[in-house]
Amino acid sequence: MKKITTLIALFVVVISSAQTQFEQGMGKAFGLWKEGKNAEASAMFERIAAAEKTSYLPNYYVALINATAVFSEKDKTKIDLLLTKAQDALDQEMIKDQNNAELYVMQALIYTGYVVADPMTNGMKYSGKVMEAYAKAKAIDPNNPRAVFGEADYQLGGAKWTGVDTKPLCAQVDKAIELFATFKPATPFSPKWGLERAVEAQKNCKK
Amino acid sequence: MKTRITFILLLTSIFTFAQSTISGKVVDQKGKPVAGANIYIDGTYDGATSSETGDFSFQTTETGNKFIVVSFLLFETFKQEIDVANYKDQTIKLRENVNTLDAVVITAGTLESGDKARVSVLKPLDIVTTAGSAGNIIAALQTLPGTQNVGEDGRLFVRGGEASETQTFVDGIRVAQPYGATTNNLPTRSRFSPFLFSGIAFSTGGYSAEYGEALSSVLLLNTNDEEDHEKTDISFMTVGLGLGNTQKFKKSSLSVNMMYVNLAPYQAVIPQNVDWNNPYQSLGGETVYRYNFTNGIFKLYASFDSEKFDLNQKNINFENPIRTDMNNNNFYLNSSYKGTFGTGWQLTSGISYGYSKNKITYNITDVDNNENAAQLKLKLQKKVSNYFKLSFGTDYFITKFNENVNDNVSIDVANGYDSNIFAAYTEADILFSKKLAMKVGLRYSNNSLLNENNIAPRASLAYKVSKSSQFSFAYGDFSQTPVVDYIKYSKYHQFESEKARHYILNYQFTKPGQTFRAEAYYKEYDNLVQYDTKNIEYNSVFNNNGSGYAKGIDLFWRDSNLYKNLEYWISYSYIDSERQYKNFPNMATPSFVANHSLSVVTKYFITDWKSQIGFTNSFSSGRPYNDPNQTQFMNGKTKSYNSLSFNWAYLLTTQKILYFSVSNILGTQNIFGYDYAKLPDPNGVYQRQAVVPTADRFFFVGFFWTISQNKNENQLKNL
Numbered sequence: 001m002k003k004i005t006t007l008i009a010l011f012v013v014v015i016s017s018a019q020t021q022f023e024q025g026m027g028k029a030f031g032l033w034k035e036g037k038n039a040e041a042s043a044m045f046e047r048i049a050a051a052e053k054t055s056y057l058p059n060y061y062v063a064l065i066n067a068t069a070v071f072s073e074k075d076k077t078k079i080d081l082l083l084t085k086a087q088d089a090l091d092q093e094m095i096k097d098q099n100n101a102e103l104y105v106m107q108a109l110i111y112t113g114y115v116v117a118d119p120m121t122n123g124m125k126y127s128g129k130v131m132e133a134y135a136k137a138k139a140i141d142p143n144n145p146r147a148v149f150g151e152a153d154y155q156l157g158g159a160k161w162t163g164v165d166t167k168p169l170c171a172q173v174d175k176a177i178e179l180f181a182t183f184k185p186a187t188p189f190s191p192k193w194g195l196e197r198a199v200e201a202q203k204n205c206k207k
Numbered sequence: 208m209k210t211r212i213t214f215i216l217l218l219t220s221i222f223t224f225a226q227s228t229i230s231g232k233v234v235d236q237k238g239k240p241v242a243g244a245n246i247y248i249d250g251t252y253d254g255a256t257s258s259e260t261g262d263f264s265f266q267t268t269e270t271g272n273k274f275i276v277v278s279f280l281l282f283e284t285f286k287q288e289i290d291v292a293n294y295k296d297q298t299i300k301l302r303e304n305v306n307t308l309d310a311v312v313i314t315a316g317t318l319e320s321g322d323k324a325r326v327s328v329l330k331p332l333d334i335v336t337t338a339g340s341a342g343n344i345i346a347a348l349q350t351l352p353g354t355q356n357v358g359e360d361g362r363l364f365v366r367g368g369e370a371s372e373t374q375t376f377v378d379g380i381r382v383a384q385p386y387g388a389t390t391n392n393l394p395t396r397s398r399f400s401p402f403l404f405s406g407i408a409f410s411t412g413g414y415s416a417e418y419g420e421a422l423s424s425v426l427l428l429n430t431n432d433e434e435d436h437e438k439t440d441i442s443f444m445t446v447g448l449g450l451g452n453t454q455k456f457k458k459s460s461l462s463v464n465m466m467y468v469n470l471a472p473y474q475a476v477i478p479q480n481v482d483w484n485n486p487y488q489s490l491g492g493e494t495v496y497r498y499n500f501t502n503g504i505f506k507l508y509a510s511f512d513s514e515k516f517d518l519n520q521k522n523i524n525f526e527n528p529i530r531t532d533m534n535n536n537n538f539y540l541n542s543s544y545k546g547t548f549g550t551g552w553q554l555t556s557g558i559s560y561g562y563s564k565n566k567i568t569y570n571i572t573d574v575d576n577n578e579n580a581a582q583l584k585l586k587l588q589k590k591v592s593n594y595f596k597l598s599f600g601t602d603y604f605i606t607k608f609n610e611n612v613n614d615n616v617s618i619d620v621a622n623g624y625d626s627n628i629f630a631a632y633t634e635a636d637i638l639f640s641k642k643l644a645m646k647v648g649l650r651y652s653n654n655s656l657l658n659e660n661n662i663a664p665r666a667s668l669a670y671k672v673s674k675s676s677q678f679s680f681a682y683g684d685f686s687q688t689p690v691v692d693y694i695k696y697s698k699y700h701q702f703e704s705e706k707a708r709h710y711i712l713n714y715q716f717t718k719p720g721q722t723f724r725a726e727a728y729y730k731e732y733d734n735l736v737q738y739d740t741k742n743i744e745y746n747s748v749f750n751n752n753g754s755g756y757a758k759g760i761d762l763f764w765r766d767s768n769l770y771k772n773l774e775y776w777i778s779y780s781y782i783d784s785e786r787q788y789k790n791f792p793n794m795a796t797p798s799f800v801a802n803h804s805l806s807v808v809t810k811y812f813i814t815d816w817k818s819q820i821g822f823t824n825s826f827s828s829g830r831p832y833n834d835p836n837q838t839q840f841m842n843g844k845t846k847s848y849n850s851l852s853f854n855w856a857y858l859l860t861t862q863k864i865l866y867f868s869v870s871n872i873l874g875t876q877n878i879f880g881y882d883y884a885k886l887p888d889p890n891g892v893y894q895r896q897a898v899v900p901t902a903d904r905f906f907f908v909g910f911f912w913t914i915s916q917n918k919n920e921n922q923l924k925n926l
Contacts, residue, residue: 043243046245046278047252050250076719128436132436
């Protein structure tokens with residue numbers, strides 16, 4: 001009897017350690033990212049992605065790290081590499097699931113990266129694609145705060161020269177902030193970013 | 208107690224006993240350390256990132272034989288089976304990924320525009336936002352080096368070659384009639400609206416064996432693979448009206464554009480140098496249908512246009528102006544399929560059909576002609592590895608041309624020809640490394656009308672000397688059937704193909720926002736058609752003994768870093784070219800060649816005004832003309848040509864644009880050449896008449912409105 005208990009206990013330990021392996025790995029990768037070690041964090045997420053084909057999250061974060069790195073990157077030759085890497089990671093998940101709003105938000109973010117890198121060349125070409133990606137995200141999940149905010153924020157960014165009326169866009173930002181408050185991520189590692197930038201945008205709206 | 212010990216022992220054994228250390232160093236082919244590579248055991252989380260010195264080390268609980276993976280974007284992913292217990296201090300050599308952006312590309316002769324181009328001299332928008340281009344693809348290309356500005360013709364003249372020496376291809380398939388209707392010194396323009404094309408490659412020489420029947424140059428236009436959104440475009444212009452609509456379906460999309468042009472209002476406002484009986488009018492439409500398969504894309508492009516004008520032009524040989532009444536109908540259909548199959552195979556196939564019918568009344572003579580031209584094309588490409596690509600294909604061109612000339616007095620003749628050309632080619636792309644690339648090809652063609660076989664070798668080589676600069680060299684043999692003006696008399700004379708040979712040396716320097724190109728070339732012409740009469744007649748004595756050469760230097764500089772929101776480019780071409788062809792008595796520079804050409808194009812975006820303004824200045828030195836009053840042939844030279852153009856696009860709202868453009872704002876009185884009387888006057892002097900533009904200025908005002916779900920979409924790209 002005792003032996004059986006031991007075996008069961010062992011089994012549970014092994015199983016639970018296997019379950020937490022994903023959490024541990026993800027936790028470690030997030031830790032690296034927080035420390036500002038973007039390349040290491042991205043590499044860690046990549047390794048998790050290679051081992052865990054069922055979760056979209058590791059590749060999602062590979063894309064997110066590389067896409068957001070573009071906004072602070074000064075070296076134009078590196079921007080293309082970062083965006084290619086982000087797009088490759090996203091493509092792997094997009095093939096598996098075309099019904100995930102977060103993936104379309106990510107797609108919009110990558111396209112925005114191209115626009116920011118060279119507005120004169122890419123502005124016209126990618127603006128339509130950015131808007132289309134946000135539209136798809138909203139079609140899948142109208143209450144996704146990142147989709148609602150991202151779409152408004154992108155247009156606010158261009159409002160300077162397109163002359164778009166900012167009032168309805170700012171209303172969307174307000175709406176997104178409400179959505180952020182009620183948003184419940186599906187898992188502890190699911191995307192939940194964006195509130196800070198939305199609050200920032202709200203401040204600019206009130207100026 | 209016992210159990211507890213067993214338990215602990217077991218647990219520790221799981222967590223500690225199987226730990227192995229994996230370590231080593233990642234280097235590139237030259238042995239330099241690679242930092243930031245991702246090294247891991249496949250299927251596990253165990254791994255590390257290589258340090259600045261390329262070193263890595265990590266622990267793994269895996270045992271036995273496993274795959275180690277090393278990935279880094281700039282290199283090919285490395286994968287190898289290892290014994291986990293015994294993998295320490297190993298050196299892993301990564302092979303560079305030759306598909307990365309910084310790999311060498313062959314650039315000799317080719318000027319590219321578009322998304323896929325690695326080095327773009329023109330951006331897609333440039334075609335329409337270049338002042339003076341007025342949405343004409345050809346006019347925008349005339350601001351690039353290697354081209355000649357021949358204002359009385361409007362077509363592309365490349366490096367001492369006639370306009371007919373340039374062939375236009377849409378999605379790889381030839382367009383038999385790429386230009387609109389024209390006659391006697393009235394400039395024509397491209398039939399294609401620029402916004403249908405996402406990529407343009409303009410080769411001024413040394414091009415691939417895939418393209419034949421062009422002595423000087425090829426212009427490759429590629430249609431968009433997909434439309435972004437459903438939309439309706441409406442344009443109101445001083446020269447006409449336009450309407451377009453795009454529908455998007457799940458796997459396909461359909462775009463339809465209609466355009467009506469009437470130059471009457473413009474001709475009423477701007478003083479004209481000719482006397483119009485009927486203004487230039489055209490009604491045209493084009494449609495593109497695309498269907499996306501899992502592994503390929505099918506495209507159908509069709510266009511139709513009908514043009515007419517009627518005018519009286521002064522002619523030195525006659526007292527009264529001569530009337531020209533022109534009617535042209537043109538239809539073009541192009542369908543293509545491009546797809547992948549198997550491992551690394553790509554198939555491109557297509558068919559095109561062009562029909563052009565002209566009804567011209569010149570004074571009292573009626574000239575009716577029609578041309579039917581078709582092409583069948585099949586091309587296969589096999590990517591053997593990242594380093595070696597092989598392509599081969601065949602082409603079949605069919606042309607039927609008929610012309611009736613009736614002077615309503617005595618002459619009523621019909622001439623024409625049927626031509627069938629079969630061609631096959633093969634080409635290999637070899638990348639020796641990221642720095643050295645080569646392309647070698649061979650084209651074979653058989654022309655039934657000329658009853659001849661041709662073999663044309665082509666080769667090009669590129670070497671990258673540093674991160675931002677490279678040299679390319681290209682060589683090629685080219686042949687082309689003589690133009691219709693000659694071969695319509697094929698029943699009286701057996702013509703031969705005209706030939707050219709190109710040697711091109713190119714240097715290119717690129718940095719983000721900056722491109723510099725310098726190209727030197729030498730071109731030999733051989734087998735050119737000659738005749739012995741004043742005009743080309745059925746009973747002229749023809750031969751293929753003509754020859755010529757062209758040599759020169761082309762420079763190009765484009766920069767967007769100088770000043771915020773300002774983009775500009777400068778093109779300069781020097782050319783020295785002589786020919787003995789047509790009815791030239793000796794070697795001479797043809798009238799379309801100007802020794803020096805300079806274009807300066809600027810674009811400036813003013814955020815506060817929501818406007819983009821642009822200036823283009825085109826200058827060419829004088830062009831030769833023949834003055835029969837002088838003993839030496841082609842001894843005259845016109846004064847130099849200059850034209851300064853301006854455009855202004857103003858965004859009323861995102862989807863409403865007001866556009867204004869004017870060419871030759873300074874009103875320079877340009878002279879393209881002189882027409883001399885066929886006979887001397889009573890004093891023995893040949894009188895002359897200057898060839899001038901139909902008007903000194905062209906102006907255009909348009910309002911463009913886009914209706915679409917996406918509020919950011921507009922027609923800026925159509926302007």
